[in-house]
Amino acid sequence: MIRALLVDDEKHAREELVALLEATGEFELLPACANALEALRSIRKFQPQVLFLDIAMPVVDGFALLSMIDSELMPHVVFVTAYDDYALQSFEEKTLDYLLKPVAPERLAKTVGKLKELLGNNAEPRHRLPELKRIPCLKGKRIKLIAPEDIDYVRSDASGIHLHTEDGSFFTELTLRVLARSPQLLQCHKQYLVNIEKIDEISLLEGGLGEILTHGGTRLPVSRRYLRQLKQALGL
Template sequence: MLTALIIDDEAPSREELKALLAAAPDVEVLGECANAIEGLSAIHRLRPDVVFLDIQMPRLSGLEMVGMIDASALPQIVFVTAYDEHALKAFEEHAADYLLKPIDPQRLARTLDWLRSGVRHSPRAFPGSTEKLRQIPCFGRNRIFLLALDEVEFIHTDLAGVQVIGNQRQGTTELSLKILQERTSLIRCHRQFLVNLDQITEIELLDNGAAEIITRSGRRVPVSRRHLREMKDRLLIP
């Protein structure tokens, strides 16, 4: 049984694909998402075998979304797009496959046969998916939003997940600390914390060799002895 997730901002496109997949007795559609932020959450929660993913979506593209997923959680990716075939040549070696809208049922059948074979593409960087992030997809109280990186004071993990703390807003993100460290200018100051150097107003040195950062909003962020020297170097502190 193949489990699938559909991510597309156009409802008619999602319905069309869902109807086509329903004709395959060994494919189970676990869910559908109308944007990439919801899609990130659904991928980590549902762990589908394959994601049918639109490339062009508002606020966060399919390519940007794929670049935010840890390799260990990355499913097979099948792009479903209105791009012409020539434009998609650049993605052939990275994605499991691609389907052009409107979807040809015979073309979809070949894609499903390939997926059933069990052959997996090795995780690779998608074109445009390794650029530095300028905003972080977050979930807040009854809402989803993108928090601009320059608003972020720090990010930390707790039992509820990865928490993004901004000047005015805060939320939970599906991105891991590892991805956020690799794809942003935030630096690690503690095993559970990343900090925005531009949001630091003071560093208070402690007797045990560690330290605490005080941010622009007055919040305190721990700095371990292991990471204190790196932070001083980045801030040109002797």
């Protein structure tokens, strides 16, 4: 059985696709998700082998969701959408397939055949990940989208991942590994990322360590592991 996750903001569309997938007898269906944040949690928890993903979703669309998934957890992706003008972009992202709503059973059967062949050959998903342009953060009952260039630094602790900006601190469910894909954010310590444009100065300490002073006056640790990479990025 193929472990599959459906992500679609429309309940009726989810129910229709669930019925079609169940009829094939090929899938172990995980609880369907109505938005990208639910999907991220489910991917981390259940590690699906394939993602049936709607594209046009509010707040965070399907393409943006791909940029937020850890590479180690990336499933094969089948886009499912009512808009056929997304077809070219989906193929450019190297997704497994593209299904147009309403999904025809015979068309789904071809997708299932492709998927079984890939999984049978232990083929890894080969997606060209989109650039991470906005980071969804939880603030009370709101979702705030923050651009990487607006971040001063990122801190990881026991409570999770926190983005620090001029407007305050925000919690995100994205991992440091995903956030570090952004060219603006450099890892300086196992628990910290720093915006390269927000660095005011770097102090070199004993033992190959360092310390960053940001323009906002915050001091961040630099570990031996990342000091050389940081200096290279700054042309030092």
